[in-house]
Amino acid sequence: MSDPISKGRFGRHGGQYIPETLMNAVIELEEAYDYYKEDPAFRAELSELLNEYAGRPSRLYYAKRMTEDLGGAKIYLKREDLNHTGAHKINNVLGQALLAKKMGKTRLIAETGAGQHGVATATAAALLGMECVVFMGAEDTRRQALNVYKMRLLGAEVVPVTTGTATLKDAVSEAMREWTSRIRDTHYCLGSVMGPHPFPTIVRDFQAVISQEIKSQLQEKEGRLPDAVLACVGGGSNAIGAFYHFIGDPSVRLIGCEAAGHGIHTAETAATISTGKLGIFHGMKSYFCQDQYGQIAPVWSISAGLDYPGVGPEHAWLHDIGRAEYVAITDEEAVSAFEYLSKLEGIIPAIESSHAVAYARKLVPAMDKDQIVVINISGRGDKDCAAIARYRGEDISE
Amino acid sequence: MSRIQAAFSKGKAFIPFLTCGDPDLETTAAIVRAMAEAGADVIELGIPFSDPTAEGPVIQAADLRALSGGITTDQIFDLVRDLRRDVTVPLVFMTYANVVFSYGTDRFVSTASEVGIDGLILPDVPFEEKEEFAAPCRAHGLDFISLIAPTSEDRVAMIAREAEGFVYCVSSLGVTGTRSQITTDIGHMVRLVKDANPHIPCAVGFGISTPAQAAEMAALSDGAIVGSAIVKLAAQYGRDAARPIKEYVAEMKAAVGKA
16 A cells, blocks of 8 residues: 555554655755764764763663562663663664754754653753754643753753643644744754654664663673563653564564553553554554544553653554564553562662563563563653652652 | 646636634535635635644644534535535645544545545645555545645655646745745746646645735735635634635635736
8 A cells, every 4th residue: 555655664654744844854864864874983973972971881780679579580670761861862862963963953853741852852952062942741841840940951942832732742743843844954853763754763773772782781691682671662762772683583572561541441541552543643654542533532641751642653563563562551550660669679760661660560470580571771760759759649849 | 637727727716725613514614605605716624633733823723623513524524515515616625644544545535526525635645655645536536736845846846747636835834824924935936846747736825814915926826825814714703704704715816816
C-alpha cells in the first residue's frame, strides 16, 4: 500500500506525514545527518561531549539486594539516571544540537512532557550558545514546576501550551506549528523516536549508545548476553536505545513497559500498543489511542513523560513482527516500584523508569538464577518526589 | 477536466472554507447554501480533527467546538448528501490524514464520491505520501489536491506535474490564520507551477481576510481561499452566521472578480 518513494518506513509504520511547508526542512536534516554521522570530526566531537560533559559511559550496576529479594534472574540496572541532567534525554539532545549547529541553525525548539527533554535541550542550547524555546503542556508546567524553573534558569523560554489536553501531545503539535512558521534558523529538537522521518532514525541512533554499552559492559562482567532487557515506553526513545544492539540477538527478550494509567480497560490509560490502533498522527504512521473516527484520545498516566497517545514507528514494527513484547503497567504498580527500588537499592528511579522496574518484579521471580535481566533506569526520580507524595496523600511543597 | 478545474474557467475563483458542525450541522448547511448563493466557486468543508497541526487558533477552536458538539464523519457525509439536493457548486473535503485513514481510506473516498464530494485536501500528506490517498481518489473520481508552500522551491515542479483540480498555494510560513501582510513572492510560486503544468489552476490561501488582499492574491493567481476569517464570523454569530457570511462571501467574490 505504501508508496515506494515514502521514506523512513519500519514495515508499514513511519513515513513523513507533515505539511509541505516542512518537507524541505526534513530533507535538509536527513542530508546533513547522513553526512555528519560518517564524519570523523563530528563523531569525535559528540563522543567528547557525551563522555566529558554528560558523563558517559553510564554504569551497569548489579542490583544485588533486588536480585536476592526477587529470587530469580540476576538483575543489572543501566544507570541512565546518572547522566548529566538526570536522564537518557541528553544523549539525543547533544547529538541533535551539535548537528543543528553544524547546519548553521542558531535556535532550538523542543516539546517536553515531564520536562526532562526540555531541560536537556535547554542545557545543550546553553552549552552551544543557541537560543531555546520549549513548549510544555500547561497541565505539565504545574505537575513539573521545578523543571520549568530549571529551563528558565538555563536561559530557555518556556511556552505553556493550553490547547487540547494541555499535555505532551499538545506540546508536540505546538512545536510543529512553531517550526512551520520559522524554519531557516530553527531546528526542532524532537525528544523521542517519533515524528516524521528522519527523526525516528536519528533519535534511535543517538540513543543506541545505551545498548552498545550494555552489551560490552555485560560481556566484561558476565561474558554473555542478557536474557531480557526491560525499558519503559512512551514515544520509546530510551527503550529503542536499550534494545537496538540486541535486535539481532534472538535469545534476548526485549520488553517495553507502557503506561496503563488507571488500567488498560479504563479510558484513563496511555498504553498505546495494548489499546491503540493503526493511525497517522504527528508525522508518522503507527499505533495511536483514538476513537472510531480517528480523533486522538485524551490519555492518562501518572508519568508526564509517558502521557502520550502514540508510540514510535520502530516499536510498532518490532511489535508487529514479534521481536519485542509490550506490557502495560498501572500507575499503582509504577508508584509501588518507585518506592521499592528507593528502599531496596537506594536508587530513586524516575516514575517513567519505575514502569520497567514494576514489570521486573513480575518477571524475574519466575526466571532461573543463572539468567540475567537488564532494566534501563532511564532517569532519576527527584523530579517526581512531590507528585508521588501527593499520590500517597502527603502534601509536600517542592 | 474535473468539476473543480472547470470552476476556474469562469474567471478568478473565490473559495471559502468552513468547519462542519460549528456550532451544529443545521447552521453548516445554511452557511454552505448562503456561500453558494453569494457566488462561491468551490467550497471547502472542514471535517474537524482533534489535533489539527496545520491550523492556527481560530480553526483549532472551531474544530474543538464542533467535536464537543458530537459531530462525526458519518454525520458530515449525511450533511453533504442533503446539500446535494440543491447545491451544485464543487465541494471539497479538507481534513487530516487520520480522519480518512481510520475510516478506511477506500471506504472514506468511495462514500465521499457517492454523496457528491469533488475533491480532498489533506494538509498533513505531502507529495511523498500522497499515492496512499491519491490512488483511491482517482479510482472514485475525486481530485486529490496538492499544496505548495513558500519553502517548496525545487519541489514545485514535481508537485505541479501531478496536481489535480487546482494547486493550493500556501501564502506564508506557519499555520492558518489571518495576517495583516503577505510577504511571499506569490507571482514567483505561481510561475513555477505554470512552468511545470500550464493548465492547472493555482489558488492562494493562508492569511487572506480582506477584499483588498483577496484581489491582490487573485491578480497573481487564479483564485483566493479564505478560511479563518469566515470561521471567525461563524464563531461570532453562532447559529445566525449564514447571513453575515453570505454578505462577506459576496464582497470577497466581487473583489476577486475585479482582479
